[in-house]
Amino acid sequence: MVSSLQLLSSGSKKFDDAKLYRIVVGTLQYLCITRPDISFAVSKISQFMQCPLLAHWKVVKRLLRYLQGTKEHGILIHPSTDYRLYGFADADWAADLEDRRSVTGYCVFLGPNLITWCCRKQTTISRSSTEAEFRSLAAYEGELVWLTNLLAE
Incomplete structure (x- = not known):
C-alpha cells in the first residue's frame, strides 16, 4: 500500500x-x-x-x-542458537485524518526469527508525537515482558 x-x-x-x-x-x-x-x-x-x-x-x-x-514470501524460521530477544517499535502520530488516533507498530525477534508483531490504532488520542511514541513503546515493552516470562518458564 x-x-x-x-x-x-x-x-x-x-x-x-x-x-x-x-x-x-x-x-x-x-x-x-x-x-x-x-x-x-x-x-x-x-x-x-x-x-x-x-x-x-x-x-x-x-x-x-x-x-x-510475491507468493514465495512468508515467515521463515531459521535454526539458531541465539535466544536473545530483539525488537523495534514505532508510532505514527495522528495518522488517521478522521479520528486523529495514532498507529502503534512493533515487532519482536528471537535471534534472527520474527516471532510476534503488531500494527494497530492506539486506544486514545495522543497530544504529541512523543506521547504517541511512548504509548507504542509501552505496548512493545508489555509484549517483551510477557515473552521474557514465557521463555523463562
Whole structure:
C-alpha cells in the first residue's frame, strides 16, 4: 500500500458489492498470520467494512496483485542458537485524518526469527508525537515482558 495514501470514509462512489469486500478483506486478515508485510494495509482497509467505497476496493485489488507477485514470501524460521530477544517499535502520530488516533507498530525477534508483531490504532488520542511514541513503546515493552516470562518458564 502506498504509505502516503489517506483513506477516508467519504470522497468517492460507494462500492456496490459490500459483501464481496468483507469476504476478501476477512480472508486477507487470516493471511496476515503468515504475511506480516501486509498487516498495515489490511488494518487500513479493515476500517471500512461497514460502507466500502471504490477507492477502498482499488486498494484491495492492489494488495491482491501484490500478493500474486510475491507468493514465495512468508515467515521463515531459521535454526539458531541465539535466544536473545530483539525488537523495534514505532508510532505514527495522528495518522488517521478522521479520528486523529495514532498507529502503534512493533515487532519482536528471537535471534534472527520474527516471532510476534503488531500494527494497530492506539486506544486514545495522543497530544504529541512523543506521547504517541511512548504509548507504542509501552505496548512493545508489555509484549517483551510477557515473552521474557514465557521463555523463562
